[in-house]
Amino acid sequence: MKIFTMPSINEVQDNNDSYLGQFIPLHYHHHMLISEYRMGAFKTAIEQTVFPGAKILELGGGTGVLSWFAAAKAEKVWCVEYNPDLVKEATRLLKLNTGSEHIEVIQGDAFTYLPPEPVDLVICEMLHPAMLVEKQINVIKHFKERYTQHISSTLPRFLPEAVILAVQPIQQNYVFMGFHAPIIEFQIPETNYSDTQELAEPLVYSTVDFSKEISEEFSWEGEFTLETGTVNALRFITKNILCISGPDNDITEWHNPHMILPLPEPIVAKAGDLLQVSFNYSAGGSLSQLQNSIKATLVRPWDSVKPT
Numbered sequence: 001m002k003i004f005t006m007p008s009i010n011e012v013q014d015n016n017d018s019y020l021g022q023f024i025p026l027h028y029h030h031h032m033l034i035s036e037y038r039m040g041a042f043k044t045a046i047e048q049t050v051f052p053g054a055k056i057l058e059l060g061g062g063t064g065v066l067s068w069f070a071a072a073k074a075e076k077v078w079c080v081e082y083n084p085d086l087v088k089e090a091t092r093l094l095k096l097n098t099g100s101e102h103i104e105v106i107q108g109d110a111f112t113y114l115p116p117e118p119v120d121l122v123i124c125e126m127l128h129p130a131m132l133v134e135k136q137i138n139v140i141k142h143f144k145e146r147y148t149q150h151i152s153s154t155l156p157r158f159l160p161e162a163v164i165l166a167v168q169p170i171q172q173n174y175v176f177m178g179f180h181a182p183i184i185e186f187q188i189p190e191t192n193y194s195d196t197q198e199l200a201e202p203l204v205y206s207t208v209d210f211s212k213e214i215s216e217e218f219s220w221e222g223e224f225t226l227e228t229g230t231v232n233a234l235r236f237i238t239k240n241i242l243c244i245s246g247p248d249n250d251i252t253e254w255h256n257p258h259m260i261l262p263l264p265e266p267i268v269a270k271a272g273d274l275l276q277v278s279f280n281y282s283a284g285g286s287l288s289q290l291q292n293s294i295k296a297t298l299v300r301p302w303d304s305v306k307p308t
């Protein structure tokens with residue numbers, strides 16, 4: 001007899017299509033395909049890094065679109081995707097597009113797959129704000145270990161090459177038609193939001209260079225000098241350096257949406273006050289892991305000055 005047991009909340013979050021976890025559900029891929037900002041940046045970066053005759057590995061191929069961009073010049077593209085629905089879709093969609101003959105779609109796990117021969121470039125777009133949820137950092141770190149052990153001591157190039165992570169204190173309007181709801185939200189980069197007031201310049205808390213040693217842990221402490229306002233949220237900024245190319249080292253970059261995490265308690269600040277912030281989390285971890293670790297404390301510089 002089959003006994004139905006309720007999954008734990010964590011299992012629900014891991015498995016339910018309505019949560020955008022590591023495996024992006026099929027119906028979400030349209031959002032990625034229609035983003036000219038995302039697609040344009042990746043297409044440019046791929047055009048600049050793939051050379052005629054190159055061998056390419058894509059980890060997390062989805063619909064196959066980035067592999068298809070690469071196939072315009074590459075001799076061979078291995079497009080690895082875990083989700084069987086997407087493997088089927090990528091195979092169907094690539095057949096609709098000329099120039100995809102040398103793309104091989106493989107159902108495989110990016111954590112274990114290795115190409116049959118050395119590759120020149122690894123494309124991987126498992127990029128989530130703050131490098132949470134999706135497993136970009138974990139996948140690339142473990143790929144490098146396997147690759148140098150079994151394929152070649154010379155690593156391929158990675159696209160993206162690096163990720164720069166920053167954080168900024170803000171005052172966010174959380175009132176929606178009179179309803180007060182301080183909840184996680186995402187913003188389109190380079191867009192002015194009238195409901196957001198920046199209270200200090202962002203500070204970089206990590207730079208991940210995929211060609212170097214990669215840590216799967218983030219741990220940071222820093223201090224912001226504030227403008228007058230009420231700090232009620234931190235905005236996390238994730239800038240992906242897709243490639244650096246050409247004689248002038250031109251950078252092709254793409255920002256993930258900014259992620260805004262509300263603080264448990266708002267902090268009223270005057271210009272010149274200092275905000276000490278700390279947090280720690282694991283790459284590929286949950287949003288709540290980061291959110292629960294955040295500590296924000298106001299320090300008034302003049303409080304520590306004793307009257308003479």
Ligand SMILES: C[S@@+](CC[C@H](N)C(=O)[O-])C[C@H]1O[C@@H](n2cnc3c(N)ncnc32)[C@H](O)[C@@H]1O
Nearest residue numbers: 022023024060061062081082083109110111125
């Ligand atoms: C953000 S999507 C990008 C898809 C495609 N590369 C694009 O740019 O449109 C990430 C893809 O990685 C796949 N993925 C996640 N974890 C994976 C793993 N361990 N092995 C293989 N594919 C994985 C997801 O199913 C999803 O299709």
